[in-house]
Amino acid sequence: MKNLKIAIIGCGNLGLSIVNGLLDTEGFDGNNLWVTRRKPDSLFHLKALGVNVSSDNKLAAKAADLVILGVKPYNIPLILKEISPELDAASQTVISLATGVTLEEMAIHLPKDTAIFRAMPNIAADIQESITCICSQHASPAVEAEVKAVFNSIGISILIEEHLMEAATVLGACGIAYVLRFMRAMTQGGIQIGFDAKTANDIVNQTVKGAAELIIKKGIHPEAAIDKVTTPKGCTIVGLNEMEHHGFSAAMVKGVLASYEKIEK
Incomplete structure (x- = not known):
């Protein structure tokens, strides 16, 4: 995970908790992290920690190996349509934190066979004590391990079946x-x-x-x-x-x- 490039698009409270957890992880370089918001002023304090702060979702998505979507469920289709042209299904992974948006609903807006995840951490990510439940589609064991490593850095993670995500x-x-x-x-x-x-x-x-x-x-x-x-x-x-x-x-x-x-x- 040391050299993994991560973008958090729509970095709100939960996104910030993940950011704080990652930055507290030994060996993680803030320069490998991109965060975006429509009005990014509230994220500017992260620049001093090396984090790339922007309102440009396309730029952040293009730069990242893992693209984490921290936006509201109703914004997921819009964001996916926006960043999809910048994504390479062979080398990039998309992770949604939104409740109720299925893997299939995400897939229709992304390049074919893109590795897609749903993840549900909680605000204890801020102190690296989150429990994160994860499910995936089109993900190899190596990519699954990579995503789990990211969320293990902010607590512990478990793989579950998608139909249990709302319960999680x-x-x-x-x-x-x-x-x-x-x-x-x-x-x-x-x-x-x-x-x-x-x-x-x-x-x-x-x-x-x-x-x-x-x-x-x-x-x-x-x-x-x-x-x-x-x-x-x-x-x-x-x-x-x-x-x-x-x-x-x-x-x-x-x-x-x-x-x-x-x-x-």
């Missing part, structure tokens, strides 16, 4: 907001029982981080970990049961389903 968006991208809302609520509870806001937030942040690391490193089911801290007649089980009486788990599941149904419409 809900769990991996929307899921960040679900967890943050839970953390905010837990902090509010901490304030109510006596902590100042900063201390409550510090405790919650590390508690959530520790819970995630415990599951990842131990490879255990969440319920198995819960069993370790729910002693008979203890305060933990009382709190958990109270949450369940008010529909905590059901509300989470309903939220996931509501987001999924919104994407599917």
Whole structure:
């Protein structure tokens, strides 16, 4: 990945998260990165890091080995039509971050047999802790490995079937907001029982981080970990049961389903 040239067209919040992750990756040269926006002023600070900043999508696409599209779904066809004449199917790869735009819908605007990917990272790319789900069409194993390496540089990536991409968006991208809302609520509870806001937030942040690391490193089911801290007649089980009486788990599941149904419409 060291000499891979990457363009991010329509570099918004998610694109910037990817940029920050890549720039923090050892050996990655900012000079190999092109970013574009219609009004690129908000990206000019990246120039000091060697990044090529422009409003010219064609120029960025022509220069890159991997072209990442960070634009809204309704803009994907327009951008693909714009950059398609500059692309070489034999040597360039197109990656869309847009929800709901299929590989086939992209392919009709691109040179025949262009390697095409859909990727769904999340904003934790900013600190190299994203989970990115990826699917592809016309991609060789070598190109798949190359794309995975890019997204592994901002966290971890997994290959999935395309029909699961919308579900991946809900769990991996929307899921960040679900967890943050839970953390905010837990902090509010901490304030109510006596902590100042900063201390409550510090405790919650590390508690959530520790819970995630415990599951990842131990490879255990969440319920198995819960069993370790729910002693008979203890305060933990009382709190958990109270949450369940008010529909905590059901509300989470309903939220996931509501987001999924919104994407599917």
